[in-house]
Amino acid sequence: MNKLLILVLSVGISVSAYAQQKKATGTPTKPAQTQPALPKATGNPANTRSAATQQSAAGGSANGGANQPATTVTSGNASARPIPETDLMYKKVVWRGLDLREKQNKPMFSVNKEITKVIIEAVKRGELIPYRNDSMTTPLSNNEFSVKLTKPDESGDAMSEEEKKIFGNAPAAEEDDVFAKLNNKGKKGATAAATQTVNLNEFFPKELYQLEMKENIVFDKKRSRMYYDIQAITLVIPVKYSAKGVEERIASFKYSDLVKVFRAHPNEAIWYNEQNDAQHKNLADAFDLRLFSSYIKKVSNANDDDLATINEGSQKGLLASQKALEELIEWESSLWSY
Numbered sequence: 029m030n031k032l033l034i035l036v037l038s039v040g041i042s043v044s045a046y047a048q049q050k051k052a053t054g055t056p057t058k059p060a061q062t063q064p065a066l067p068k069a070t071g072n073p074a075n076t077r078s079a080a081t082q083q084s085a086a087g088g089s090a091n092g093g094a095n096q097p098a099t100t101v102t103s104g105n106a107s108a109r110p111i112p113e114t115d116l117m118y119k120k121v122v123w124r125g126l127d128l129r130e131k132q133n134k135p136m137f138s139v140n141k142e143i144t145k146v147i148i149e150a151v152k153r154g155e156l157i158p159y160r161n162d163s164m165t166t167p168l169s170n171n172e173f174s175v176k177l178t179k180p181d182e183s184g185d186a187m188s189e190e191e192k193k194i195f196g197n198a199p200a201a202e203e204d205d206v207f208a209k210l211n212n213k214g215k216k217g218a219t220a221a222a223t224q225t226v227n228l229n230e231f232f233p234k235e236l237y238q239l240e241m242k243e244n245i246v247f248d249k250k251r252s253r254m255y256y257d258i259q260a261i262t263l264v265i266p267v268k269y270s271a272k273g274v275e276e277r278i279a280s281f282k283y284s285d286l287v288k289v290f291r292a293h294p295n296e297a298i299w300y301n302e303q304n305d306a307q308h309k310n311l312a313d314a315f316d317l318r319l320f321s322s323y324i325k326k327v328s329n330a331n332d333d334d335l336a337t338i339n340e341g342s343q344k345g346l347l348a349s350q351k352a353l354e355e356l357i358e359w360e361s362s363l364w365s366y
Contacts (some may be wrong), residue, residue: 105284106284108283108287109257115249115250116247120327120328122328123240123241125241129237132321135299135319143297144239145233151170151173151279156289157281160280168279237266239264240325242280243258258315261280262278263278265277290310298311323349325345
């Protein structure tokens with residue numbers, strides 16, 4: 029009996045020792061293979077889009093603020109966030125005037141970072157296309173845009189048209205300057221640099237303090253809210269600097285193109301925050317948040333007349349502008365009944 033117990037104990041001890049040794053050394057185990065889940069069939073993959081992408085494509089207008097989807101538009105559309113026509117229950121085209129000298133508009137017109145300067149420099153760099161009017165069907169060339177930016181001749185000894193054809197605006201020839209010949213000798217592009225003209229009689233950005241904004245005021249029946257969808261912004265020569273004694277439009281620009289320029293140059297296109305230098309905003313965000321003051325100049329009508337023409341006077345036109353704004357607010361509020 030004692031021998032049997034000793035045999036059983038010895039076998040148990042040897043099995044336990046073998047198990048511990050095998051556990052210490054370890055044996056490679058084959059990892060479990062899991063089959064990747066297959067995507068569910070949801071129609072044609074080429075035409076399938078996520079809900080987030082659809083929302084960003086049809087998302088809100090320039091009145092939404094921080095919760096607006098990102099701008100994803102092509103240059104062919106004037107709106108930064110186009111809304112499908114099938115979603116529109118109401119639409120009214122409105123033209124607004126912006127005076128950048130007003131206190132609320134001063135952040136867009138800070139020194140050396142004027143919105144007019146940002147636009148003009150973008151056109152000269154070739155990043156922005158100017159158009160003849162806010163219908164944005166006929167683009168302007170750089171020479172035409174430069175001519176529209178030129179101040180009218182106020183001096184009596186200005187050259188006539190025939191003299192301009194003969195002499196032009198080119199700088200003085202360098203053939204008589206020996207030092208200029210020596211400096212330009214062997215340099216590529218010296219001839220082109222000598223014939224390049226610079227328009228020194230352009231309006232300063234600070235002098236162009238008038239803007240005109242075209243926007244669509246729409247009611248989106250899918251989202252049950254109003255949107256202010258900016259279409260175009262126009263540079264305007266104020267009456268003070270106009271030779272004709274009336275406001276003159278220089279060029280119009282698609283708002284979608286302007287947003288791209290503002291985003292590409294965040295250090296120049298800023299809305300200056302006087303309360304906190306660490307919280308300057310981009311001009312695109314400022315327009316989204318409606319951080320500007322404006323007045324209605326025209327509402328779409330059959331005769332395409334502005335409010336001053338319809339009411340036969342600028343003072344009555346200002347009263348009509350306030351009335352038009354109140355009517356739009358009242359129309360929106362009357363949609364809801366509690």
